[in-house]
Amino acid sequence: AQTxxxxxxxxxxxxxxxxxxxxxxxxxxxxxYLFWYKQPPSRQMILxxxxxxxxxxxxxxxxxxxxxxxxAKSFSLKISDSQxxxxxxxxxxxxxxxxxxxxxxxxxxxxxx
Amino acid sequence: GAVVxxxxxxxxxxxxxxxxxxxxxxxxxxxxxxxxxxxxKQSLMLMATSNEGxxxxxxxxxxxxxxxxxxxxLTLSTLTVTSAHxxxxxxxxxxxxxxxxxxxxxxxxxxxxxxxxxx
Numbered sequence: 394a395q396t397x398x399x400x401x402x403x404x405x406x407x408x409x410x411x412x413x414x415x416x417x418x419x420x421x422x423x424x425x426y427l428f429w430y431k432q433p434p435s436r437q438m439i440l441x442x443x444x445x446x447x448x449x450x451x452x453x454x455x456x457x458x459x460x461x462x463x464x465a466k467s468f469s470l471k472i473s474d475s476q477x478x479x480x481x482x483x484x485x486x487x488x489x490x491x492x493x494x495x496x497x498x499x500x501x502x503x504x505x506x
Numbered sequence: 507g508a509v510v511x512x513x514x515x516x517x518x519x520x521x522x523x524x525x526x527x528x529x530x531x532x533x534x535x536x537x538x539x540x541x542x543x544x545x546x547k548q549s550l551m552l553m554a555t556s557n558e559g560x561x562x563x564x565x566x567x568x569x570x571x572x573x574x575x576x577x578x579x580l581t582l583s584t585l586t587v588t589s590a591h592x593x594x595x596x597x598x599x600x601x602x603x604x605x606x607x608x609x610x611x612x613x614x615x616x617x618x619x620x621x622x623x624x625x
Contacts, residue, residue: 435618436597436599436618436619437616437619438601438616482547484549484550492538492555492603493552494540496550497549498548498549499547499548501547
């Protein structure tokens with residue numbers, strides 16, 4: 394069974410600075426998707442970024458980018474120019490072509506002004 | 507596009523009663539819907555997966571007689587918590603999976619969640 398590990402329960406970052414959230418996963422599959430979701434206090438799950446395993450290029454979405462290391466099974470999220478609105482719980486998730494999402498335990502990100 | 511709604515957003519009920527939560531895909535057809543449970547500051551735990559017109563597949567440890575799931579149409583799934591007890595109090599989230607078209611194939615879109623409090 395696939396597992397997703399987020400080893401940082403909480404992280405803090407100063408406004409306008411950069412922070413990296415870590416995620417590792419375990420799978421025997423070669424084709425899969427990886428995601429970062431944001432859950433703000435409203436608790437609405439918001440997709441931040443998606444990475445397809447067969448693509449070597451790291452995904453980017455504006456201030457959000459990932460460092461995808463397939464051999465190491467690592468998938469970290471970098472948030473640049475952090476904003477107060479980035480404060481949330483962030484979940485790393487794995488999905489095979491079977492469609493079921495497996496979530497990590499989450500990382501609470503606090504942004505200091 | 508790809509909006510998922512849940513109703514109600516918050517419900518309080520007495521112990522022993524049943525509560526129904528609706529999950530609707532508003533602007534797309536969802537071939538698969540998922541139900542999650544989330545405790546405060548914890549991750550999402552998948553409870554069951556349902557495909558339109560067929561029985562739901564429950565995850566290990568989830569009581570299927572306790573949590574009844576119906577996926578009667580491509581836009582509606584319901585979760586009924588039967589004979590609810592205080593330990594069923596939690597945040598329930600649904601997501602709807604797409605079948606392609608203009609949306610990414612097999613992408614999951616999440617509803618806003620329902621907070622259930624059982625007194």
